Amino acid sequence: MAAQYPIPKFHFLVQWGGSRLGFSEVTGMDIQVEAIEYRDGYSPDYSKIKMPGLHKFSNITLKRGTFENDTEYYTWIKTVNLNKVERRDVTISLLNENHEPVITWRVHNAFPVKVQASDLKADGNEVAIETLELTHEGLDIVS
Numbered sequence: 001m002a003a004q005y006p007i008p009k010f011h012f013l014v015q016w017g018g019s020r021l022g023f024s025e026v027t028g029m030d031i032q033v034e035a036i037e038y039r040d041g042y043s044p045d046y047s048k049i050k051m052p053g054l055h056k057f058s059n060i061t062l063k064r065g066t067f068e069n070d071t072e073y074y075t076w077i078k079t080v081n082l083n084k085v086e087r088r089d090v091t092i093s094l095l096n097e098n099h100e101p102v103i104t105w106r107v108h109n110a111f112p113v114k115v116q117a118s119d120l121k122a123d124g125n126e127v128a129i130e131t132l133e134l135t136h137e138g139l140d141i142v143s
Contacts (some may be wrong), residue, residue: 007102009024016063016088016110024129025063026092029105031139038105059135060090060107066118066128073132077112085111090134091142108138 013023034053038077039045087109093101113135119127
């Protein structure tokens with residue numbers, strides 16, 4: 001029997017609108033269910049019961065290197081106006097050693113809420129990293 005190992009997290013792919021984009025970091029892919037507390041006035045128990053409530057999704061943060069003449073983040077955030085926004089479905093795939101998706105998450109109706117340029121430092125030698133923060137209406141694992 002061959003040994004099984006956990007999947008490394010450094011090999012992944014992000015896609016939206018048919019574009020394949022290289023990112024150095026993706027964070028915030030979590031789902032929470034809010035608990036609702038309730039107690040019936042006629043209940044013989046002196047405690048509340050808990051029931052599942054609404055689902056809650058964190059914002060997803062994408063980081064990548066800054067490239068010359070690439071202003072797609074800024075162009076997309078400019079589409080955000082009152083009651084008008086360009087929403088996109090985003091697909092994030094964790095890949096195996098053969099570059100095949102092992103786990104794929106689909107982010108529904110995402111749009112940018114924050115774009116951050118890299119910090120600039122005269123005595124540094126790091127790559128310029130820009131950040132895009134997306135809010136969305138759902139996160140599913142695609143089978």
